[in-house]
Amino acid sequence: MSPRLxxxxxxxxxxLSCLLVPFGALSAxxxxxLADTSRYVTTMAPLAGDPDVRDAVADTVGxxxxxxxxxxxxxxxxxxxxxxxxxxxxVHEAVRSFTQTAAFRTAWNEGNRAAHxxxxxxxxxxxxxxxxxxxxxxxxxxxxxxxQLTQDHVPLAGRIPVEHTEVSLLPAQQLGRLRKGFHVLExxxxxxxxxxxxxxxxxxxxxxxxxxxxxATALGTALGGGLLALALAVGRDLTLSDLPGxxxxxxxxAVYDALTSTLRTTSWLLVAIGLTVAALxxxxxxxxxxxxxxxxxxxxxxxxxxxxxxxxPTQARA
Numbered sequence: 001m002s003p004r005l006x007x008x009x010x011x012x013x014x015x016l017s018c019l020l021v022p023f024g025a026l027s028a029x030x031x032x033x034l035a036d037t038s039r040y041v042t043t044m045a046p047l048a049g050d051p052d053v054r055d056a057v058a059d060t061v062g063x064x065x066x067x068x069x070x071x072x073x074x075x076x077x078x079x080x081x082x083x084x085x086x087x088x089x090x091v092h093e094a095v096r097s098f099t100q101t102a103a104f105r106t107a108w109n110e111g112n113r114a115a116h117x118x119x120x121x122x123x124x125x126x127x128x129x130x131x132x133x134x135x136x137x138x139x140x141x142x143x144x145x146x147x148q149l150t151q152d153h154v155p156l157a158g159r160i161p162v163e164h165t166e167v168s169l170l171p172a173q174q175l176g177r178l179r180k181g182f183h184v185l186e187x188x189x190x191x192x193x194x195x196x197x198x199x200x201x202x203x204x205x206x207x208x209x210x211x212x213x214x215x216a217t218a219l220g221t222a223l224g225g226g227l228l229a230l231a232l233a234v235g236r237d238l239t240l241s242d243l244p245g246x247x248x249x250x251x252x253x254a255v256y257d258a259l260t261s262t263l264r265t266t267s268w269l270l271v272a273i274g275l276t277v278a279a280l281x282x283x284x285x286x287x288x289x290x291x292x293x294x295x296x297x298x299x300x301x302x303x304x305x306x307x308x309x310x311x312x313p314t315q316a317r318a
Contacts, residue, residue: 010208019224021220022224028193035120037113044258052248223274232260232267239256
């Protein structure tokens with residue numbers, strides 16, 4: 001095949017490979033990172049020590065306990081405002097103290113494990129006739145807070161109802177769309193990275209000038225990694241801006257950063273590998289070129305024959 005006919009398909013294959021690099025990394029992260037329960041729990045475990053996350057959990061659990069107190073009317077002869085004013089400060093302070101204990105870290109890990117299992121079951125179960133919202137139960141945390149308040153002799157602490165304080169994770173009306181997207185990500189998580197590698201190898205093998213093909217593939221990979229990092233930063237801003245007002249933005253940002261830390265590392269790794277391969281390709285290309293002559297004057301001077309030295313006069317001539 002002539003070089004002109006080979007250059008077109010090679011360019012198309014290399015461009016397609018570079019285009020699939022960020023999408024392949026994103027789909028592989030979703031399919032093998034987020035979908036693994038143990039890996040998810042390990043990723044979320046350090047957040048139990050984050051102050052913003054602890055404050056958000058304390059506010060959520062405290063508000064849930066006070067809501068149960070209001071709905072149950074634990075003491076009908078007392079005014080609800082008196083009960084709230086008496087118990088609410090102790091409840092929130094007790095929850096904040098509980099979030100700094102080892103028991104909270106255990107409850108945090110178990111709660112994340114239960115929430116992740118519930119989300120995966122909802123996304124993978126296509127036999128469900130009626131979709132229901134996916135929630136996580138905070139009743140174990142409420143029981144721990146009630147026990148702590150009772151030990152501290154807080155008034156009315158023994159009457160705090162330990163009910164199912166549920167926090168919604170996925171709304172029911174979005175489960176169908178999310179289920180389809182999750183199945184697409186599971187399939188693409190394997191085939192997109194494989195397709196990117198196959199297209200890159202095929203494009204380099206088909207190219208008439210393979211060194212240039214390797215250079216273009218390396219630069220395209222670095223560009224794809226940079227675009228992926230930019231997309232993660234833009235996605236963080238969009239995610240936080242779309243949150244309701246009652247949701248803690250610093251806590252949501254900490255969760256977003258923890259979930260995308262592996263993907264962010266992958267994006268910068270792609271940039272580093274691409275630039276390194278491109279630099280090595282340029283260095284080897286320069287070292288393999290023939291060296292030009294240093295100076296034209298020296299070349300002409302060396303080509304001309306040297307003049308013979310003048311001979312002295314002989315005796316006959318003298």
